Amino acid sequence: MSKTQELLEKYADVALKIGVNLQEGQPLVIQAPVSAAEFARVIAKRAFAAGAGNVFVEYGDEAFGRIKTENAPKEALTYVSENYIKMMEEYQQMGASFLQIYSPNPDALAGVDPERVAIRTKANAAAMENFKNEMMKGGVSWNIISTPTQEWAQKVFPNSTVEEAVEKLWDAIFSTTRIYEEDPVEAWRVHGETLHQKLEYLNTKKYKKLHYRAPGTDLSIELPSGHKWVGGAVKNTKGLDYTPNIPTEEVFTLAKKDGVNGTVTSTMPLNYNGTTIENFSLTFKDGKAVEFTAGTGEETLKKMLEIDEGAAYLGEVALVPHDSPISNKNIIFYNTLFDENASCHLAVGAAYPICLEEGTTMSKDELAAAGVNYSLSHVDFMVGSNELDIDGETEDGQLEPVFRKGNWAF
Numbered sequence: 276m277s278k279t280q281e282l283l284e285k286y287a288d289v290a291l292k293i294g295v296n297l298q299e300g301q302p303l304v305i306q307a308p309v310s311a312a313e314f315a316r317v318i319a320k321r322a323f324a325a326g327a328g329n330v331f332v333e334y335g336d337e338a339f340g341r342i343k344t345e346n347a348p349k350e351a352l353t354y355v356s357e358n359y360i361k362m363m364e365e366y367q368q369m370g371a372s373f374l375q376i377y378s379p380n381p382d383a384l385a386g387v388d389p390e391r392v393a394i395r396t397k398a399n400a401a402a403m404e405n406f407k408n409e410m411m412k413g414g415v416s417w418n419i420i421s422t423p424t425q426e427w428a429q430k431v432f433p434n435s436t437v438e439e440a441v442e443k444l445w446d447a448i449f450s451t452t453r454i455y456e457e458d459p460v461e462a463w464r465v466h467g468e469t470l471h472q473k474l475e476y477l478n479t480k481k482y483k484k485l486h487y488r489a490p491g492t493d494l495s496i497e498l499p500s501g502h503k504w505v506g507g508a509v510k511n512t513k514g515l516d517y518t519p520n521i522p523t524e525e526v527f528t529l530a531k532k533d534g535v536n537g538t539v540t541s542t543m544p545l546n547y548n549g550t551t552i553e554n555f556s557l558t559f560k561d562g563k564a565v566e567f568t569a570g571t572g573e574e575t576l577k578k579m580l581e582i583d584e585g586a587a588y589l590g591e592v593a594l595v596p597h598d599s600p601i602s603n604k605n606i607i608f609y610n611t612l613f614d615e616n617a618s619c620h621l622a623v624g625a626a627y628p629i630c631l632e633e634g635t636t637m638s639k640d641e642l643a644a645a646g647v648n649y650s651l652s653h654v655d656f657m658v659g660s661n662e663l664d665i666d667g668e669t670e671d672g673q674l675e676p677v678f679r680k681g682n683w684a685f
């Protein structure tokens with residue numbers, strides 16, 4: 276077996292054993308770009324070898340997506356087949372796990388009318404609303420991993436040839452996902468323990484607010500009572516562990532919907548649906564982003580915040596030390612799966628019900644009453660740097676250091 280083949284199989288095994296934690300007899304759905312077909316086949320073989328009850332693959336093609344977004348009549352932009360929606364929900368009902376290979380070209384939709392992009396994004400999100408909600412509350416196990424594409428690799432390594440860039444990106448992916456370790460699955464178990472120590476500390480402290488200070492940032496975020504910090508492996512509603520993102524370096528919880536005030540400035544570019552938004556700031560008042568500016572992609576940022584009411588409120592609050600394996604590579608990946616795990620980040624849009632005590636059994640109204648934001652959208656953006664300080668405010672109003680100069684203060 277060639278070296279590369281061996282690494283690909285190890286990568287597939289991490290996605291199957293740590294990512295979705297595939298069970299004997301369980302079906303698996305692979306969602307992959309056509310460019311990742313070869314790796315999707317490796318996953319399928321390893322999944323059957325691990326006892327999968329069935330394996331399905333759903334391919335997508337973002338280059339086709341661009342052609343459609345630019346050229347289709349408006350009514351075609353909003354059409355999603357009922358049969359497709361039913362099929363995806365049927366996979367969920369049969370208890371399948373979902374493994375997504377996420378390898379977007381950061382510039383896939385550069386220059387396309389943001390209005391047309393937004394129409395399609397919203398229609399797709401609305402069609403897949405029930406499917407997405409089930410994932411957000413851990414009703415099914417799911418995992419997202421990435422493989423290089425030529426376009427993505429060249430964006431990350433613009434001074435390399437295509438071949439070199441792809442090779443460098445594979446190397447960056449394998450090293451940040453612990454695939455070079457002797458036993459990557461075991462390395463992930465050990466890493467999970469480390470993350471658990473941090474979240475146990477925060478779950479004991481139960482801070483009622485976090486205060487962020489950095490250049491261009493002065494923000495306070497209220498955390499709802501009953502919030503939980505989670506990270507590494509999380510539990511699905513059947514009580515089985517799964518790890519939604521590979522890699523993952525974050526511990527995260529949710530913000531109280533109406534409890535966010537102040538300004539936050541991004542520290543990395545954000546690739547949002549094929550358009551790059553850079554150097555942006557958001558100002559929140561009673562939870563809502565009421566003002567925003569961006570160096571590039573301001574119109575796209577505006578559309579992103581206007582998808583629905585909840586898209587302008589914070590869902591997720593995530594802590595990642597500046598001194599961490601992905602951050603130390605000093606690579607801007609232009610892929611949120613990697614960039615968000617190199618940096619403290621926030622997300623506008625839906626919060627994860629798994630971050631609230633009893634959240635996964637609450638109705639939509641109960642979640643809203645508890646301060647949990649809801650939206651069709653969930654977009655992470657990076658705010659961490661070596662200049663970020665965060666204080667936690669205790670129930671009796673004491674301030675305690677949580678982050679100093681971008682790293683854990685405890």
Ligand code: ZN
Nearest residue numbers: 525527593615
């Ligand atoms: Zn996150």
Ligand code: ZN
Nearest residue numbers: 591622654655
């Ligand atoms: Zn997120």
